[in-house]
Amino acid sequence: MIDYISLALGHGLLAAAFLRLVMLDDLDVDPQVKAQKERARAERAAATNSGRASQKVRAQTAKAAAKAAAKAADQADADRSAS
Amino acid sequence: MLDLVFIAFIAFVLLLGLRRPFLWVLLYVYIDILAPQRIGYTIITELQVSLIAFAAAFGGWVLLDRKEGSRFTLRQGLMLALLVYCWWTLQGAEFPDSAATKWDWVWKALLFAIFLPLTITTRARIEALALTLSLSVATIVIGTGLKIVLGGGGYGNLKFFVQDNSGIYESSTLATVAIALIPLAAWFTRYGTIFRPHWTVSAFVLGLVFASLLIPIGTEARTGLLCIAALGVLLLRYTKRRFAFVAAAGVLGLTALPFLPSSYYERMATIAQPGGDESASTRLAVWSWTIDYASRNPMGGGFDSYRANSFTYVMPVTEESGNTATVQYRDVVDEGRAFHSSIFEVLGEQGYPGLLIWLMLHGLGIWHMERIYRRWKGASAEEEAWISPMAAALQMASLIYLVGALFQGIAYQPVMLMIIGLQIGLHSYLKPFEAARLAEIAKSRTETDMTPSQKRANQRREAAKARGNSSTGAVQT
Numbered sequence: 001m002i003d004y005i006s007l008a009l010g011h012g013l014l015a016a017a018f019l020r021l022v023m024l025d026d027l028d029v030d031p032q033v034k035a036q037k038e039r040a041r042a043e044r045a046a047a048t049n050s051g052r053a054s055q056k057v058r059a060q061t062a063k064a065a066a067k068a069a070a071k072a073a074d075q076a077d078a079d080r081s082a083s
Numbered sequence: 084m085l086d087l088v089f090i091a092f093i094a095f096v097l098l099l100g101l102r103r104p105f106l107w108v109l110l111y112v113y114i115d116i117l118a119p120q121r122i123g124y125t126i127i128t129e130l131q132v133s134l135i136a137f138a139a140a141f142g143g144w145v146l147l148d149r150k151e152g153s154r155f156t157l158r159q160g161l162m163l164a165l166l167v168y169c170w171w172t173l174q175g176a177e178f179p180d181s182a183a184t185k186w187d188w189v190w191k192a193l194l195f196a197i198f199l200p201l202t203i204t205t206r207a208r209i210e211a212l213a214l215t216l217s218l219s220v221a222t223i224v225i226g227t228g229l230k231i232v233l234g235g236g237g238y239g240n241l242k243f244f245v246q247d248n249s250g251i252y253e254s255s256t257l258a259t260v261a262i263a264l265i266p267l268a269a270w271f272t273r274y275g276t277i278f279r280p281h282w283t284v285s286a287f288v289l290g291l292v293f294a295s296l297l298i299p300i301g302t303e304a305r306t307g308l309l310c311i312a313a314l315g316v317l318l319l320r321y322t323k324r325r326f327a328f329v330a331a332a333g334v335l336g337l338t339a340l341p342f343l344p345s346s347y348y349e350r351m352a353t354i355a356q357p358g359g360d361e362s363a364s365t366r367l368a369v370w371s372w373t374i375d376y377a378s379r380n381p382m383g384g385g386f387d388s389y390r391a392n393s394f395t396y397v398m399p400v401t402e403e404s405g406n407t408a409t410v411q412y413r414d415v416v417d418e419g420r421a422f423h424s425s426i427f428e429v430l431g432e433q434g435y436p437g438l439l440i441w442l443m444l445h446g447l448g449i450w451h452m453e454r455i456y457r458r459w460k461g462a463s464a465e466e467e468a469w470i471s472p473m474a475a476a477l478q479m480a481s482l483i484y485l486v487g488a489l490f491q492g493i494a495y496q497p498v499m500l501m502i503i504g505l506q507i508g509l510h511s512y513l514k515p516f517e518a519a520r521l522a523e524i525a526k527s528r529t530e531t532d533m534t535p536s537q538k539r540a541n542q543r544r545e546a547a548k549a550r551g552n553s554s555t556g557a558v559q560t
Binding site: 002003004005006007009010011013014015016018021022024026028029030031032033036037 | 105122
């Protein structure tokens with residue numbers, strides 16, 4: 001009799017646990033792991049974007065500096081020829 | 084009738100597994116622990132339920148599982164090395180027939196323990212495995228506990244579901260496993276998500292803990308008493324009010340004393356007097372023989388090499404006639420005495436290389452759980468708070484098992500190999516979160532070391548940084 005009681009209790013609880021697990025999407029896909037992956041992907045993307053942006057800024061600054069230098073040189077030539 | 088109930092339950096889980104194949108892994112865990120095919124009498128004994136469940140578990144993982152986050156770790160490598168080494172020692176085993184019998188279940192237990200962590204890739208799976216382990220053992224423990232309360236018991240007299248004294252259905256092994264799983268069962272009262280914390284969960288766990296503590300008493304297994312003592316010492320670390328804890332344990336112990344049978348006192352008294360009991364006194368002789376044997380066979384003698392031993396020694400034998408008890412010292416010859424210790428079991432069977440692998444396997448587990456416990460201690464968010472207590476429970480399970488294993492040959496106990504699988508699964512699952520957690524710890528440590536003015540300056544800096552980020556974000560949009 002005692003054996004039947006404990007077997008019934010154990011199997012009942014196991015069956016209830018398995019039924020709950022079947023309904024649980026988290027069993028196969030962990031929300032934390034998913035969120036961590038998305039965070040990492042976003043960080044990578046942000047790093048790439050900021051890298052690209054700073055490269056662009058550097059290129060624009062260099063271009064502007066070169067332009068300003070060329071303008072200054074032209075101005076100097078013009079001044080020399082006028083004098 | 085009982086057979087039909089078991090078959091219906093197994094069929095039910097096989098059916099559920101079609102939607103979630105991981106349930107087939109849990110089905111194998113349940114079958115391996117409870118062994119319904121050995122409890123039943125008719126049809127189920129003919130069915131290869133264990134093989135069916137393993138095939139479903141492995142096939143389901145290979146064909147249907149996402150396998151995202153599955154890793155092969157160092158400890159799985161150690162178990163694989165142990166498995167290969169066991170096979171190698173089998174080839175030159177001193178007693179090939181009995182070695183083959185033991186190999187027949189050891190390789191399955193080791194293979195499943197290697198495979199198990201590959202399937203543990205989510206928090207829900209960690210909890211599901213812990214729950215299946217606990218409930219499968221609880222089914223045996225509750226039945227045994229009820230029998231003890233209702234008057235059964237005594238060393239070798241208690242009737243389990245299975246009467247062949249093998250695997251978990253051996254009194255000392257059951258006592259060790261039951262005590263080792265107490266902290267894990269207690270974990271469910273606070274952090275469970277399958278069965279949420281509720282008074283019904285707490286009541287069930289309380290009853291289970293009580294039944295587990297009764298196992299060493301009811302079976303009069305001395306090793307179980309040592310395991311309870313080990314649990315008490317280990318719990319001191321996690322108890323805030325240590326003095327109250329020690330006092331409560333003392334009161335509880337004293338209250339229980341009058342209810343214990345006299346046979347229990349007699350048997351426990353032999354813990355300190357190994358000379359007065361054949362089982363205890365032969366242990367010392369077997370252990371010394373094993374050291375000697377290992378020096379002659381350092382690579383091991385294969386499974387069941389203990390069969391080579393033979394001892395003659397003088398022992399007090401008590402004879403009672405009426406009211407008179409006479410003690411006589413007689414020569415006792417003992418042959419083929421079992422190792423009575425997992426350390427000596429592995430040393431005698433797999434030699435020093437096997438013992439080294441076995442010790443590394445358990446030592447690394449304790450170390451990994453300690454690291455996880457310390458790293459995640461104090462985490463308060465719901466998705467993190469469960470980690471540190473789970474690591475502590477699994478570490479205690481290992482330590483209690485090792486205390487029990489010092490006095491029993493349970494080196495390849497399947498339940499404990501599954502606990503190792505669970506530890507590896509937890510360690511592996513947390514790997515991706517470690518960097519973020521370490522950064523968090525470093526930040527909180529720096530903040531703790533700061534003076535109030537430094538803290539204010541830091542807060543101002545952070546706020547400015549946040550403003551800068553938001554303005555950059557606005558510009559980018």
